[in-house]
Amino acid sequence: MDETIATAPDELVRRHLQPGRTLLAVLHAIQDEVGFVPSGTVVPLAKAMNLSRAEVHGVITYYHHFRSEPPAAxxxxxxxxxxxxxxxxxxxxxxxxxxxxxxxxxxxxxxxxxxxxxxxxxxxxxxxxxxxxxxxxxxxxxxxxxxxxxxxxxxxxxxxxxxxxxxxxxx
Missing domain, CATH: 3.40.30.10 (Glutaredoxin)
Structure with a gap:
């Protein structure tokens, strides 16, 4: 588990994954909760949304809004x-x-x-x-x-x- 967040990545994904919710919406929800998108969420997100890890990682790194590390003060x-x-x-x-x-x-x-x-x-x-x-x-x-x-x-x-x-x- 990522020491910078209190919630396990699988639980974080489960909490924000809802029927009909897009990958972008889930990523925004995760980042809104913990301040960034932990790398540990890529695999559970990919599995849950029937996407490749590369697709999920690509979306996270493409959009400037998403960060994969905790934000600066x-x-x-x-x-x-x-x-x-x-x-x-x-x-x-x-x-x-x-x-x-x-x-x-x-x-x-x-x-x-x-x-x-x-x-x-x-x-x-x-x-x-x-x-x-x-x-x-x-x-x-x-x-x-x-x-x-x-x-x-x-x-x-x-x-x-x-x-x-x-x-x-x-x-």
Whole structure:
């Protein structure tokens, strides 16, 4: 059993598998419950849904929303789509990398030095369109959307998110 979750993977799958529910819906339900999709759920999901392990793993790794490790305490998702790029998201990305000492991965698995996942204190993720094109550059911090983000605004948002994360960790 995966030590990072209290529920056995088979039980986790059984709890969220319902007639007519799609693989995506089950994966979302599992991630909503434990914060990620544990690797141990791939085989029971494949068996229960009559899919190959490769199909289940492929869906988990294809969609940027799913993570296979516990999330970081603070996750920054920066829009790297054209509208945000035209309004300075690449300069903002450089500021964020310098400020945090982490790097953005352009794709989830392409850079071993990028801190995209893994339960550490901070994760930087590139996303492509947060639907805020008129208010770019946009990013989320722990799922909360922020628009017209400047380096100064980012610094304040990160400080607030880090304080919250430390407070929750101590509780």
């Amino acid at each position: 603070v996750t920054v998702q920066l829009c790297r789509a054209e509208a945000c790029r035209s309004m300075g998201s690449e300069a903002l990305a450089q500021h964020i990398e310098t400020r945090t000492g982490c790097r953005f991965a352009q794709h989830r698995h392409d850079d071993p030095h990028a801190h995209a996942h893994g339960g550490g204190p901070l994760a930087l993720e590139s996303v492509y369109c947060l639907g805020q094109c008129a208010l770019s550059p946009a990013l989320t911090i722990n799922g909360t959307l922020h628009a017209k983000v400047t380096p100064q605004k980012f610094d304040a948002l990160l400080a607030a998110a880090t304080t919250v994360a430390h407070t929750e960790e101590a509780a």
